[in-house]
Amino acid sequence: MTLAWFQSPSTYRPTATEQLDDRVTWRLKVAAPGTAVPYLASFEVPIFACGETSARPSDADELRTQREARVNAFQAPEKSRIRVALAADGATEVFFPAFRNPGVALMMVSVLALWLGITMIIFEDRGPLIFKIAWPLMDVLLASFTLALLLGSTSAHARNGEITIVSRLVGIPIRQRHLPLAEINDIRSASGMSAGRTVYRRIQIHRAGNEIVSFGDGIPDSIEADWIASTLAKAVGLPDDASARAKKFPNRPAFNEYRRSR
Numbered sequence: 502m503t504l505a506w507f508q509s510p511s512t513y514r515p516t517a518t519e520q521l522d523d524r525v526t527w528r529l530k531v532a533a534p535g536t537a538v539p540y541l542a543s544f545e546v547p548i549f550a551c552g553e554t555s556a557r558p559s560d561a562d563e564l565r566t567q568r569e570a571r572v573n574a575f576q577a578p579e580k581s582r583i584r585v586a587l588a589a590d591g592a593t594e595v596f597f598p599a600f601r602n603p604g605v606a607l608m609m610v611s612v613l614a615l616w617l618g619i620t621m622i623i624f625e626d627r628g629p630l631i632f633k634i635a636w637p638l639m640d641v642l643l644a645s646f647t648l649a650l651l652l653g654s655t656s657a658h659a660r661n662g663e664i665t666i667v668s669r670l671v672g673i674p675i676r677q678r679h680l681p682l683a684e685i686n687d688i689r690s691a692s693g694m695s696a697g698r699t700v701y702r703r704i705q706i707h708r709a710g711n712e713i714v715s716f717g718d719g720i721p722d723s724i725e726a727d728w729i730a731s732t733l734a735k736a737v738g739l740p741d742d743a744s745a746r747a748k749k750f751p752n753r754p755a756f757n758e759y760r761r762s763r
Contacts, residue, residue: 515550532698541698568727575728583720585732592660593736595729597717599654605696605719606650613643655716657704659736664688664706666716684708688734690726693718702726704733 517525527548532541577585582601588594600606620636622628648670658665664685668676686707693703693715703718704726720726734740 516547571724572727572731575724592658595657597655599652602719609647609650613647616640616643657733659733661738664737682738688730690730704730
């Protein structure tokens with residue numbers, strides 16, 4: 502059995518149905534991928550503001566400790582295509598290669614081919630002008646995303662005091678971002694792209710001013726994603742674990758969901 506704990510900050514608004522123009526509704530989506538009988542359901546959950554009990558912080562701390570223990574004990578499996586190593590200058594390098602998720606990339610190729618076929622039909626059958634404008638724009642977006650999945654790679658070079666992120670296409674650098682430690686609040690993993698019922702993870706750098714820099718999308722294992730984020734955080738010079746960073750930056754909780762299995 503899997504138990505889930507969702508800890509939401511007290512600043513989040515509770516359920517509100519009094520005013521239709523300012524309605525707040527909370528929904529819980531539950532999915533069981535990979536089972537003999539796939540399960541997917543959505544539930545509306547009423548959330549009310551109430552006083553905090555002593556059990557809530559202790560339970561959250563316990564789950565956070567368990568999660569961090571799994572992250573700290575993690576060892577990258579041989580099948581992982583993401584490479585983490587030390588560079589010649591002592592920095593930590595994380596390399597996200599191109600075509601690291603073949604299934605997702607090939608699926609996008611199929612979707613792009615289908616979309617291009619629909620575009621040809623629209624122009625051959627003299628479809629509405631709005632379709633002739635909107636459909637090619639979608640073609641460009643899908644083609645860009647597919648090209649990034651097939652040929653795009655990203656590397657992160659982190660050492661005490663700074664991190665440099667380089668995005669490449671066919672091995673050619675197309676974008677480089679250099680962030681000093683003074684501008685970094687936290688480095689963590691977050692939900693990224695999804696394919697079917699699989700939600701992949703990505704790495705996020707939270708900067709001052711609520712700016713977020715995301716990279717490395719397509720990490721299938723959430724523990725591996727947290728481990729990569731923790732490794733980069735340590736290399737840059739942030740506190741060693743998510744709990745310490747949460748204390749340093751109380752408005753940016755390191756985890757908003759904890760799971761425990763029995």
